[in-house]
Amino acid sequence: MLNKLKAFWRVVRRLSGDDAYERYLRHHAEQHVDEPPLTREAFFKQWQDGKWKGVKRCC
Amino acid sequence: MKTILKNCLWLLIALSGAAAVGGIALHRGESINSLWFIAAALCVYALAYRFYSAWIAARVLMLDASRATPAVRLDNGRDFVPTNKWIVFGHHFAAIAGxxxxxxxxxxAQFGYLPGTLWILFGAVLGGAVQDMVTLFLSTRRNGRSLGQMAREELGAIGGTAALVGTFAIMIILIAVLGLVVVNAMKHSPWATSTVAATIPIAMIVGLYMRHFRAGKVLEASALGVILLLLSVAGGGWVDHNATLRVWFDHEGLTLAWWIIAYGFAAAILPVWLLLAPRDYLSTFMKLGTVIVLAIAILMLQPEVKMPALTQFIDGTGPIFGGKLFPFVFITIACGAISGFHALIASGTTPKLLENERDIRMIGYGAMLLESFVAIMAMIAATVLDPGVFFAINSPAGIVGKEAADAVATISGWGFPVTVAQMDTLAREMGEATLFARTGGAPSLAVGMASIFGSAFGQGLLALWYHFAIMFEAIFILTTLDAGTRVGRFMLQDMLGNIWPKLGETSWYPSVLFTSALVVAGWGYFLYIGVIDPNGGVNILWPLFGISNQMLAAIALSVATGIFVKSGRLKFAWVTALPLTWLVIITSTAAWQKIMSDDVRVGFFAAANDMAAKLASGALPPEKAAVAPQLIFNQQLDAWLTLFFVVILWVVILDMLRVCWRYLAGKPVRPSTEHPHEPAPLNAQWVRD
Incomplete structure (x- = not known):
C-alpha cells in the first residue's frame, strides 16, 4: 500500500513538473559531466520560459 | 479456453453497448436515467479502442515498437524527453481538454439529448480520436514537426499557408467566444465577478512563490493556490452580502468586456511566469479534480435526464442558436466529437515526449475518448435540468422577451413549463439575482453541476457549488485566453517577420506590444459586438467557432490522407478520408446556410439586410437603433469570414487531391519527410515483451 502511494506521488510530481530539477540533474550527470549544472533557480527559469513557446492549450 | 472467455466478454460489451445506445435512442418517456448514457459511452469507447484503434495501429499506421522515437534519438533533457506513457497521457489530456x-x-442540448450524444460518441471514435492518433503518428515520424510544417512539406506551400492562416483565425474567434461566455457568467453577479477577479492575484502569488520564494516547488505552490481559490469562492459569497463591496463587482456586460480586453492585453505582455504559467497549473488541477468529482457524483446520484430525446427545435427555430439539426448539431459540438485544435497539440509538443511508438494508440486515441467522455458528462449536466429552466437560462432576451413574465410565457408556450417563482427560487438558491437569459452555456452548466453536486454531497451548499462551477469554468477559459493571445502574437510576429524582419523578433518590446495589441483588438472586437448584440452574441460566434475548428480538423485529415496515398496506403486512406468527407459536407453546408440562407436567424446577409431595412423604416426602438449600424457591419463581416474559412478548406482539399492524383498518375510529388528507421536501443522491457 505504502509503495503504491509512493508510486502515485511520483506520478503526480512527474506530471506537474515538481521533480523537473532532479531529473535535470540526473540527465546532466549522465550526459554533460564536464560542465557544472545550473542552479535550481536558473534551471527553473529556463524550464518555465521554454515551456510556453508554442501552442500548449486547446479549447 | 482463455480466448473463448475473452471473446465472450467482448461480445457481452458489444451487446450491452448496443442495448444502451438503442435505449437512449428509442426511449420516449418522461425522463431517462443518466446511467444509460454512461453505459453507452463506456461500451462504445471500449469496443472502439479495443478493435478499431488496434486495427489502425497495426494495419494502417504499422506502429513499430522497435523504431527509435524522436524523444529517444534527440533526447536533450528539455523538449525531447522520453517519458512514461501515463505521464504523456496526462500531459496530452490536460492540453487538449479545455x-x-x-x-x-x-x-x-436545445435539439434534445439524442443528436448531441450520438455525435459525441460516434464523432469521437470514428473522427476525432482517429485524427488525433494519426496526426500524432505523422508528427512523431517527422521529429515532432507541426501541422503547418507537415502541410507545407508534404502537400505544398498553399496547404501550409492555409493551415497557418486558418489556425490564426480560429484562435481569434475562439478567444472572443470564450470571453463572451465568461462575461455572460459574471454579468450583474458580484459573487462570480469577485471570485473570478480574485483568481488573478492568486495566480500571481503562486507565480511569485514558485519563481522566487521556493523555486521549482510546483506542487507546494499549486496546493497553496487551490486553497486560496476555494477560499475565494467562499469569499465571493461574503462580498455578495456586503452592501458596500458588492457594488464594486456589480457590472454591465460591456464594462466587464472592457476589463477582459484589458486583462488579455496585460496577460500577453507580462512575463509568462507571473500570470500564465501559475494560472495554467491551477486550471489543470481544478479541471482534473472537478471532472473526477463530477464523474463520481453522476455515478453516485444517477440523476434523471429530463430533456426529451428530440425537441421541436430540430426544424431550425431554436432559441439558443438558429439553424436546423443538420448541419448545426455537428458544428455546435466540435470539441468532444472532433476538434481540429487537437492536431496542433498532437503535432509539436506530445510527439517529443513519446518513449515508444506503440504508445501512440493509447495517447492519441485514448485521450480523445476521455475528452469525449467529459462532453457526455456536460450533456448530462445540461439535460438533468427541467427543460423549461434550461431554456429560460439559455435563451437570449432578444428572443424570449426582456421581462421575466414574457420569457416564461414564451418558453411555457413551447411546451416546456416554467414559472417566474420557480426561476426566482432557483436564482436565490444559487446566490444570483436572476438566471434569466444567462446565455453562453456556463451558467446553465453551473446550475446543472451544482444540482448534481448538491444532491450528492449536501443540498445546503448550492450557492457555493454554483460559484465553484463558475470559477472552475472561468479559470480555464481565462487560461485559454492568455495562452491563445500569446500564441496568436507569436504567429502574427512570425507572419509579419516576413515583411519586416524586426517585427519577427519575439523579444523586441515594441513588436511585442504592437502585435499583442493587434491580436487583442481582433478578438476584442468580436467580444464587444457579442456583448452589445441583444440576441446574446453566442448564437453568432459559436457557429463561427465550430466552422473554423472543423475546418482545421479537415486540414489535419487532408494532410493525413495525402500522406497515406503518397506512401502507397491508398486502400487504407478511407480511415481519414471518411471523417474528412463528413467534415467537408457539414462545414460546407453550414457555411452555405450561414451565408445564403433567407432565415434572419441563420443567414448573416439576411440578418444584415433585415436590420438595415428595419433601421431605415424606423421600426427599431432607440436603444437598438443606436447599435444597429455596428451589428449590420458585423453580420456582413461574419459572412465574409465564413466564406474565407470555406475557401481555405477547399483550397487545402483540392491541393491534397492534386497531390494524390499526381502520385496515382505516376507524376513526381514532394518526397516523404518521414525520418528513416533507426532501431530503438534494446532494454530490459523489450526483451521481456
Whole structure:
C-alpha cells in the first residue's frame, strides 16, 4: 500500500513538473559531466520560459 | 479456453453497448436515467479502442515498437524527453481538454439529448480520436514537426499557408467566444465577478512563490493556490452580502468586456511566469479534480435526464442558436466529437515526449475518448435540468422577451413549463439575482453541476457549488485566453517577420506590444459586438467557432490522407478520408446556410439586410437603433469570414487531391519527410515483451 502511494506521488510530481530539477540533474550527470549544472533557480527559469513557446492549450 | 472467455466478454460489451445506445435512442418517456448514457459511452469507447484503434495501429499506421522515437534519438533533457506513457497521457489530456467540450454540448442540448450524444460518441471514435492518433503518428515520424510544417512539406506551400492562416483565425474567434461566455457568467453577479477577479492575484502569488520564494516547488505552490481559490469562492459569497463591496463587482456586460480586453492585453505582455504559467497549473488541477468529482457524483446520484430525446427545435427555430439539426448539431459540438485544435497539440509538443511508438494508440486515441467522455458528462449536466429552466437560462432576451413574465410565457408556450417563482427560487438558491437569459452555456452548466453536486454531497451548499462551477469554468477559459493571445502574437510576429524582419523578433518590446495589441483588438472586437448584440452574441460566434475548428480538423485529415496515398496506403486512406468527407459536407453546408440562407436567424446577409431595412423604416426602438449600424457591419463581416474559412478548406482539399492524383498518375510529388528507421536501443522491457 505504502509503495503504491509512493508510486502515485511520483506520478503526480512527474506530471506537474515538481521533480523537473532532479531529473535535470540526473540527465546532466549522465550526459554533460564536464560542465557544472545550473542552479535550481536558473534551471527553473529556463524550464518555465521554454515551456510556453508554442501552442500548449486547446479549447 | 482463455480466448473463448475473452471473446465472450467482448461480445457481452458489444451487446450491452448496443442495448444502451438503442435505449437512449428509442426511449420516449418522461425522463431517462443518466446511467444509460454512461453505459453507452463506456461500451462504445471500449469496443472502439479495443478493435478499431488496434486495427489502425497495426494495419494502417504499422506502429513499430522497435523504431527509435524522436524523444529517444534527440533526447536533450528539455523538449525531447522520453517519458512514461501515463505521464504523456496526462500531459496530452490536460492540453487538449479545455472549456470547449463543456460549452458545445450544453448549447446543442436545445435539439434534445439524442443528436448531441450520438455525435459525441460516434464523432469521437470514428473522427476525432482517429485524427488525433494519426496526426500524432505523422508528427512523431517527422521529429515532432507541426501541422503547418507537415502541410507545407508534404502537400505544398498553399496547404501550409492555409493551415497557418486558418489556425490564426480560429484562435481569434475562439478567444472572443470564450470571453463572451465568461462575461455572460459574471454579468450583474458580484459573487462570480469577485471570485473570478480574485483568481488573478492568486495566480500571481503562486507565480511569485514558485519563481522566487521556493523555486521549482510546483506542487507546494499549486496546493497553496487551490486553497486560496476555494477560499475565494467562499469569499465571493461574503462580498455578495456586503452592501458596500458588492457594488464594486456589480457590472454591465460591456464594462466587464472592457476589463477582459484589458486583462488579455496585460496577460500577453507580462512575463509568462507571473500570470500564465501559475494560472495554467491551477486550471489543470481544478479541471482534473472537478471532472473526477463530477464523474463520481453522476455515478453516485444517477440523476434523471429530463430533456426529451428530440425537441421541436430540430426544424431550425431554436432559441439558443438558429439553424436546423443538420448541419448545426455537428458544428455546435466540435470539441468532444472532433476538434481540429487537437492536431496542433498532437503535432509539436506530445510527439517529443513519446518513449515508444506503440504508445501512440493509447495517447492519441485514448485521450480523445476521455475528452469525449467529459462532453457526455456536460450533456448530462445540461439535460438533468427541467427543460423549461434550461431554456429560460439559455435563451437570449432578444428572443424570449426582456421581462421575466414574457420569457416564461414564451418558453411555457413551447411546451416546456416554467414559472417566474420557480426561476426566482432557483436564482436565490444559487446566490444570483436572476438566471434569466444567462446565455453562453456556463451558467446553465453551473446550475446543472451544482444540482448534481448538491444532491450528492449536501443540498445546503448550492450557492457555493454554483460559484465553484463558475470559477472552475472561468479559470480555464481565462487560461485559454492568455495562452491563445500569446500564441496568436507569436504567429502574427512570425507572419509579419516576413515583411519586416524586426517585427519577427519575439523579444523586441515594441513588436511585442504592437502585435499583442493587434491580436487583442481582433478578438476584442468580436467580444464587444457579442456583448452589445441583444440576441446574446453566442448564437453568432459559436457557429463561427465550430466552422473554423472543423475546418482545421479537415486540414489535419487532408494532410493525413495525402500522406497515406503518397506512401502507397491508398486502400487504407478511407480511415481519414471518411471523417474528412463528413467534415467537408457539414462545414460546407453550414457555411452555405450561414451565408445564403433567407432565415434572419441563420443567414448573416439576411440578418444584415433585415436590420438595415428595419433601421431605415424606423421600426427599431432607440436603444437598438443606436447599435444597429455596428451589428449590420458585423453580420456582413461574419459572412465574409465564413466564406474565407470555406475557401481555405477547399483550397487545402483540392491541393491534397492534386497531390494524390499526381502520385496515382505516376507524376513526381514532394518526397516523404518521414525520418528513416533507426532501431530503438534494446532494454530490459523489450526483451521481456
Amino acid at each position: 472549456p470547449g467540450p463543456l460549452v458545445g454540448p450544453t448549447l446543442a
